[in-house]
Amino acid sequence: MSTSARSATTALAYEDAPLTRFHIKVTVAGTGGQFSDGFILGIIGIVIAAATTSLGLAPLWIGLLGAATLVGLFLGAVVVGPIADRIGRRQIFAWDMLAFAVLSLVQFFVQTPGQLLVLRLLLGLVLGADYVVSKSLVTEHAPLRFRGRLMSLLAVAWAAGYVFAYLVGFLLAGQGEDAWRYMLAISAIPALLVFGFRLGVPEAPLWLSRHGRDAEAAAVVRRHLGPNVHPPTATPSANRRGTGALFSPAYRKRTAVGALFYVCQVIPFFALGTFSPQVMEALGVTSKLGAGALYNVFLLAGAIVGLLIIDKISRRLFLIGTFAAGGALLAALTAFADIGGPVISVSLFTAFAFVLAAAVNLEFVYPPELFPTDLRASGVGIAVAASRIGSAASTFLLPLVASGYGMGVALGGCVVVLFIGALVCWAWAPETSAESLDGIDARG
Template identity: 75%
Template sequence: MTETARTDAPVAYEDAPLTRFHIRVAVAGTGGQFSDGFILGIIGIVLTSASGALGLTPLWIGLLGAATLAGLFLGAVVTGPIADKVGRKHIFGWNMSVFAVLSGLQFFIQEPWQLLVLRLLIGVVLGADYVVSKSLVTELSPRRSRGRLMSLLAVAWAGGYVMAYLVGFLLTDVGGESWRYMLAVSALPAVLTFGFRLGVPESPLWLTRHGRTEEAAAIIRRHLGPGVQPPPEVTSTRQGGMRDLFTAKHRKRTAVGALFYVCQVIPFFALGTFAPQVMKSLGVTSALAAGAAYNVFLLVGAVLGLLFIDRIPRRSFLIGTFFAGAALLTALMAFADVNPVIAVGLFALFALVLAAAVNLEFVYPPELFPTEVRASGVGVAVAASRLGSASSTFLLPIVVDAYGVNVALGGCVAVLAVGGLICWAWAPETSRQSLTEAPDAPAEHPAAQPAH
């Protein structure tokens, strides 16, 4: 993946050739996303395995399924302004150690409320990691490779989600309280990630926005070489923060970042968390195996998204995947009764399309905002999405039980269609945009293809 410089002339910071340093930073970001995917993916199987031991009622199942997502909301919305004010480096470097401790404590829980508290706290840590990982990796990535590097985080998230399902599948028949090991094993990748992140430097873009140009230049010389120019220092009367996101300059992008994210994650988490239950409701005999197929297609879709993210305009990618996902779920409702194989195939194809679209959750929100409000903007988008996904995860088993699976699937179709229409109306193209330039114009609809 790495490139070498073709000229001795100085190059701009965002146009620097791709190096091992860039890949190392992206890989450091993947550890948190893998841990996040695992901790969210494992809960569906844990709730099935531990329901008897913990005496879980439908209410407790809904609360525990949504707890981490609710914590993510709080962590993201609080961390965004902090990261914009004090920087990304230290939060990025240390949050995985806290995550590892909380994950390990899950092994010892005795009551549902103890697991609920731990899942909420884990969600807060993950919300912080979402914000700083997306902001820091974006700001340390060259423009031409930004989409692919950020997509590595999406692939890692899908890998963690799929690994959780596979680990749960393998441990289900072990006997005893295997669900404790399913929960606690998420501490292992977090420990490895913590050691790997400590050497990652602060964002030069953030440093120059805060007048620390010499520090930014030193980081660039050390990691990218003397032929790369530091980003230009930008003097701004604004200090950034949440209030700035809702000014005339940024509010349309803030709305797009939050709403597209919400409309993606509602069906993703609602159907993914309870994939075995959904498949059983559709008449599939081996629901657990069908859920495994769904999760494998999630990983395949994430890899496909990585391959195409810099070859398709962001706007077209957003709109196309929303309407394709809605069409596949509609077909699932129409043809599920014909043959269980058709039901599994359509469900798996839906997972592939939605997982490819998840790459945009890592690439698109950081590109929507300038550096002084990037972490805050990403925080608002993540917080909004987690509020939506927590609500849908809580409501889906209740809706299926009361009204049937087709009503739940129909709701997901409606959400996907709304997301496609919102992006068609408002979403700007960002693939050619420089991170050193604040977006001044309202959402535009350029037809140009991104460079690749």
């Protein structure tokens, strides 16, 4: 058999390519922004507690600083999504971590709550941009069989950043009145480490092909996957669709599901995670830092378990099941906190953290699977932006509601949100685990 004949018989479609070192490199590069995001969102609660005296933080400033990065994430995601669909993902992906590192270091020098608030908003803008391009680019490079697990690595990185933040805060707490400055500035380190990985990541061949740049797409595939892998051959769009297409009859249900499931996950996740020491104290747990540490360990464990099962069960089952289980655990915590004692409270709270952290994998895997290539970054941007409205509002309101009406009312609100998420997914969520990106594009 000739060489050309052998090549023809062994040729693979782009999404059927075997997993290679290149795919791992792209995924590792994508984890940097997620680790950094987890870190700066996880550290702020500890920083607020440590800097209250130094910065003179009143309750209003505490709420604003807790929500600032989330507001920035909203703006970054909704603005950058359409830009990334038009100009590509690579350039933003390559350079945003450098901007993040610089802003992280500047936090060390703040003197007023207003200065820190501005920096947290800017950091959120950068991370909002990174959410959009990282999720889109890693999804578009990933082989179909490994897409869920590769995207779940981003979720594990986020959880690792969140847990690392708590560890850093725990170790630095009590090390002087300026310890909180080091807690904030240390987030520059992982951002700088991943920056080098990103410079060598090429544009996604699927995006190149969708924009009529087939020769460039073929060159990327040939260089990184070899001559036996066919580059994608998406038909270029004659009319560039804007964000409005996401609300057309063809996509509005997917857009709604992407936004609503994300909102219903992050409201309890960020509200309770950011203020976990305060939640533990209100539930009668005396060692609130120790309980918070256990909570964070279960967050990381849940993210890892979620990675292991993401491709073994349907997306719909994963979505509905984790919402229902999380809601049931939090309802039990609310109902039995006064009679069960600290051990029961901590057990239920950490079990809740485990379930919700496993579900966080879906925030990275599911939204990019809902949208075609020319709308993917915009669709992910809307989902992220919607989620950040919910998480910013919940992070701002939880301490106010808890102080005014009690922690039981705050927890009860989170239970309602989780059950709403289960109902929305049961009614509208499509199954996407076996759907190729080419197939999504072909549907229009």
